[in-house]
Amino acid sequence: MEAHDFTGRGARRRAVGALALGVLAMLAAGCDEQRIRELEEGTSTEADVRARFGQPENVWDEPGGARTLEYNRQPEGHQNYMVTIGPDGRMSALRQVLAPHNFAKVVPGMPMEQVRRMLGKPARKMSFALKQETAWDWRYIDPPNTPMVFTVTFDSGYHVLRSDSALELRDGR
Structure with missing residues (x-):
């Protein structure tokens, strides 16, 4: 027999968890803004970047x-x-790619690895299997503030x- 929570505690717990994740995401975004302000193109080194952002998800070798x-x-x-990071060890660009x-x-025909390298790891x-397709999603904010x-x-x-892009629907809404 299935147990039911008629008190609403499960829904409250999920809502509190979702709120906590949202607050953590906002705090991380605020921390990123501070970290970015502390770095300067042409002056900051790879060590400066790693000191502020930590270990990167991936490191891609570039020409030159x-x-x-x-x-x-x-x-x-x-x-x-x-x-x-340029060959001189200094930061030459910092960009938000989503x-x-x-x-x-x-574009159609582009290899998966090229998309991964351009946009980073998907969410x-x-x-x-039946369609023999794989889909990757990335979450982003479309100005002014649309998830x-x-x-x-x-x-x-x-x-x-x-x-394709679509409005982000979370928690069944």
């Missing part, structure tokens, strides 16, 4: 000896940062079939 450090804020956050101008660069990966999800669908050969 540069490297890009990936700082992922998925699944609860709405940003992914790519920090480029934005419509980057999503427009995702969620789903496989659809959105960008989805890229890949074929069985791991190439982009299509992409």
